[in-house]
Amino acid sequence: MSEEVTYADLKFQDSSETENIQEFDQVGVKAPPAPSHVWRQRALAALILLCLLLLIGLGVLGSIFYLSLKIEMEKLEELQNFKDKLQNNVSLQLTYNMDSLKKIRNLSSTLQEMATKLCYELYQKEPEHKCKPCPEKWMWHEDRCYGELKKYETWKQSDLICSIHNASLVKIKNKSVLEFIKSKKFYNYWLGLSPREDYKSNKDLDETIISSDWFTGNTIDLNGEMYCGYIHYMYVYYDTCTNKKNVMCEKLPNPVKIESILMNEKPDGRM
Known part of the structure; x- marks a missing residue:
């Protein structure tokens, strides 16, 4: 009795063997599975993140360049203003010096004329006075x-x-x-x-x-x-x-x- 094999047992065995054969056939001959959908999403996210980081970096560099340029332009403007002010002061000083020199020349000329007249008066009284501008006995x-x-x-x-x-x-x-x-x-x-x-x-x-x-x-x-x-x-x-x-x-x-x-x-x- 224990060794009897019923139809149902045979049927079950045949069915199991068939599934095993089908499964072996499918596993042994099919191509490697394609990348999963999750991996593609992660790669795309990483690429987007990298692009964002690059954009942020460019923005930061642009801001630094703009601030540096603004500071340098302000310094350049200050230097230009200082240069203009200095040139103006120099011009005013030169004008003042020229006016002073002209006054000094006029004063010197006036003093020279007065000295010449006074010396001539002294010469009339003493022909060989020290101030005489001519050689001796002339x-x-x-x-x-x-x-x-x-x-x-x-x-x-x-x-x-x-x-x-x-x-x-x-x-x-x-x-x-x-x-x-x-x-x-x-x-x-x-x-x-x-x-x-x-x-x-x-x-x-x-x-x-x-x-x-x-x-x-x-x-x-x-x-x-x-x-x-x-x-x-x-x-x-x-x-x-x-x-x-x-x-x-x-x-x-x-x-x-x-x-x-x-x-x-x-x-x-x-x-």
Whole structure:
């Protein structure tokens, strides 16, 4: 009895074997299963998170750059304002300095004029006063110094001697100089008249102040056949330039030294 196999048992065994065979067939030959839906969602979430982090990072960097740029622009604006203010101050200072320099120059010029006038008054009383702007023993008249050099030379040599003293032969170009020269009664002195090829008769000294013959050139081509003018008391005469006559020169005076006005010492020899 115990060894009897019923139909039901066989049926159950057949059914179990069939399921096992089917299951073996399905498991042994099918491809690996596809990724699950959960893994895809996690990967997408991670990608989205990464993008968000990148966007946040870019936003932070942009904010830092903007703030840095704003700060630098403010500093640059402050520097520009400081530069403009400094330039304005420098410009104002230069303007002030120029005005001050102009005032100082005007004051210096005024003091120089006053000193010259005062020195001239002292010179009238004491011809060799310390403040005199002319060399010793030279005469001072207005804006010129006149010196008799105690020499007897040709016109060309006389002109050269005057040049050595940074001077020139005397020219009479206005009435004030004319009256000064006439008052001294100079005798036989060369004048700074241009040498000429033709002889010219004597004329009154007064006529020379309107003359266009005052010498302005050089004496390179001067020869023995030319005539030069000289003063003889109140008249102007012409003689051959190679003859010898007295030498008298004129030159600009030196500036009057203010500190020397109150000094009565005679100046050292100057020429």
